[in-house]
Amino acid sequence: MVSSGSDRPVIGLTTYAERTRFGVWDVDAAVLHRSYVDSVVRAGGVPVLLPPAGDAHGELLPLLDGLVLTGGADIEPRRYGSEAHATTVTRPDRDAAEFALAEAALSGTIPVLGVCRGMEVLNVVLGGTLVQHLPEVTGTVAHQPEVAVFGDTVVTLAAASRAAAVLGTETACRCYHHQAVATLGDGLQAVGWAADGTIEALELPGERFVLGVQWHPEQDSADLRLFGALVEAATKKSGGES
Template structure:
């Protein structure tokens, strides 16, 4: 494992996207700095994980599956709809990564897409375009705009123990959990019934949240709990 006893090492999956900096415009393995700052601010060491081999898990103490593009629908037995945008190379890495992390008993936190990866990796499915089901776009109001969402958390759940019975969070998702993966328990819901948090009972720390805790200083409590689970 990668810990130095006082500061656990947190592995964060990255985006492979075209990016621009200085005179360059090329493919990059990148991640919003808000994730890195959130981990640092609670006493963890952030390490970015580009797509590759699952052997990288030997260098970290916990896995954070970050946000990003949609999961390929064929992974849960559906054909892609017109609003579904995927990154197959990222899916291949992250699905292998989450399975390896669960096999190791490693603490895992899934954020937005990361929660969906966790759910589908365990046999669950997704709603490909949430507004078609709930009749509104409040979970993703417009491109680049987060939707403030009130989430009710299940009494006795790990997430409620961290955040309380209710939390107001920043959402940015047009997809959502439809059928739960094997063993997962829904522990958080928006007012429209959308599942906003899941956890794996019996595991030391396997949690998914549909919102973006790295965008809210109050929600870094989730990252702090992940760091604590490594100690």
Template sequence: MYGERARYWIWDHEAALLPRSYVDVVIASGGAPVLLPPVPAAAGAVDALDGLILTGGPDIGPVHYGADPHPETGAVRPERDAAELAVVRRALPRGLPVLGVCRGAQLLNVSLGGTLTQHLPDVLGHHRHNPAPGVFGPTAVRLSPGSRAAALLGERALVHCHHHQAIDRLGEGLVASGRAEDGTIEAVELAGHRFAVGVQWHPEQDVTDVRLVTALVDHATARRREAER
């Protein structure tokens, strides 16, 4: 979940929240959503989960990958950073199926020692990955033959993007399995893991296409059944 100040009904206060679209795609994929608050103690709940989605959100603190903040890097959420890094570092060694979405893909990379490009327009010369606040830009992605992402989506996909940062140096064991036409890494997979996939786009924005989330749920179900034998 996000940790943000939010206004609703008569209230205006700090809240733990999540866009409803994440809940909807998990349900549409046959899963039962469990929401983890953005506090480090949430890592203790990992052992009770069957799968994990690392959601989108604000920029990750550059301190976590040894960089100074770029002028365009947004306000960071230290508590959420610490919580999610603790969660993913507990989940991966246990073989928990993981899907990282946008920030979640970046967090997966950072957790494994990778780095980020803090402001893509400096490198690319355009804003097509993040056209405007609250707007998702259509992005054509080429997926590597033989990758998990290509097996699910085909070797070409048109996806919903809203990001001004992206993966730079890959973390240990991660393989780039999808790129935009401008070369930006749009999908990664962890070699040797049953299902650890990160996508720079937002699959939760299209509840009519739940192939990625369904794959996560299927792997989570299989892992649960193996444990019960």
């Protein structure tokens, strides 16, 4: 392993670009929920925050052993050939950075975990499309009950999938999303569904770890299985395990 100087893999985490208040400051900042960082640390990885800036994605990836595409704002609909819905809120600068990063990661061998928006990024990068406002399809706000309130969802996972190998064929999750996968990107397989049929997990088949989940595993501090699986894959990829 060349990244961390130890047997712990370095895991990159994409960040938000938002107006942020801390200390005496009220400034534009690159920020991320602490729960993502803590989840990576507790799973045995070394977290590195990746701001949505610059274009050195090819140079960046060799420094990482694994990548988490984190949650956040909606993807610009023109990226999948649609006009914006009234409820769609985008961050084009973040799209630009993360799409380039995801494309570079998918062209290599780095393990990738997409969380909520991150799963949608994987799907759109590979040519898929999104439902922009899920309540119009499902007739319910169960996936995002209200602002800053997580919903509780039970997801059924395909028995032969990587996701099920990590989580079993059924898992309870915390979710917060008003968008979802409509058509799948090239090569991706849907492997998890909510009771209303919403796709809640997808992956690339094969040995390589590329997995997206629509829910927020970082919100369950007692369940590190997804982050642990990413760290394990990153360790193997970096040569830290024989």
